[in-house]
Amino acid sequence: MNYSELFSEIYRAFLDAVFPPRCIFCDRVTSLENGICKECRKKAAPIEEPVCLKCGMSKKNCECKSKSRFYDGLCAPYEYDGVVRKGIHIFKFDNRRDNYRFFSVLMAQCVRKRFGSVDFDIVISVPATEKSVKKRGYDQSALLARGVAKELGLLYDGNVIKKIYETKSQHFLSNLLRRGNLTGAFEVVDKCKAEGKTVLLCDDVSTTGETLDECSKMLYLAGAGKIYCSVIALTQMKE
Numbered sequence: 001m002n003y004s005e006l007f008s009e010i011y012r013a014f015l016d017a018v019f020p021p022r023c024i025f026c027d028r029v030t031s032l033e034n035g036i037c038k039e040c041r042k043k044a045a046p047i048e049e050p051v052c053l054k055c056g057m058s059k060k061n062c063e064c065k066s067k068s069r070f071y072d073g074l075c076a077p078y079e080y081d082g083v084v085r086k087g088i089h090i091f092k093f094d095n096r097r098d099n100y101r102f103f104s105v106l107m108a109q110c111v112r113k114r115f116g117s118v119d120f121d122i123v124i125s126v127p128a129t130e131k132s133v134k135k136r137g138y139d140q141s142a143l144l145a146r147g148v149a150k151e152l153g154l155l156y157d158g159n160v161i162k163k164i165y166e167t168k169s170q171h172f173l174s175n176l177l178r179r180g181n182l183t184g185a186f187e188v189v190d191k192c193k194a195e196g197k198t199v200l201l202c203d204d205v206s207t208t209g210e211t212l213d214e215c216s217k218m219l220y221l222a223g224a225g226k227i228y229c230s231v232i233a234l235t236q237m238k239e
């Protein structure tokens with residue numbers, strides 16, 4: 001351990017003493033294991049195996065036949081529901097930025113499990129506009145991507161793709177409008193950084209897959225070789 005690592009360990013212990021750690025899902029101060037309390041550990045719904053490596057869903061909910069995607073694979077440890085949904089909401093909207101440390105470890109574990117044989121060149125995140133980062137005070141996807149990169153011993157680059165303009169929340173739009181809403185919203189800043197690369201693209205959640213796919217399309221057009229996506233949780237399209 002070098003000085004800067006030692007310093008950050010001491011600082012972390014100090015923070016834990018002043019602000020007792022809370023469960024990343026329910027936000028309670030209680031006994032935790034890797035950031036998660038015993039109850040939430042039971043309640044959090046993992047994506048049920050066997051899993052489709054392309055859409056990331058449980059094979060029984062696979063949607064690959066009805067939807068073509070630019071990305072080569074997507075993986076998430078959890079379903080976007082219940083305590084997981086609550087935890088991601090707290091992380092994004094209640095200024096619990098530090099929770100990225102635990103979420104990114106869960107994402108990295110999932111990447112290792114599903115895409116263990118893939119040789120990634122670079123880790124990037126779904127970009128947000130400067131305005132929205134300023135408003136929230138942090139870029140949650142970038143924090144997650146940095147954490148995932150660190151955990152997997154890979155390089156994170158925050159200057160590959162950017163969001164040019166603000167879009168409406170995908171959540172409230174019909175299926176038809178979702179795609180159009182994002183068209184042209186993302187731009188690859190430096191093609192050299194994408195060309196021929198195997199990319200790991202990170203975001204917090206994937207509810208429709210459209211945001212990841214639009215970013216993947218732009219990376220693909222910029223010459224990226226393979227594109228894999230990693231999120232904390234995804235919405236399963238159940239029949």
Ligand SMILES: [Zn+2]
Pocket residue numbers: 023024025026027028036037038039040041
């Ligand atoms: Zn909990």
Ligand SMILES: [Zn+2]
Pocket residue numbers: 052053054055056057062063064065
């Ligand atoms: Zn599938």
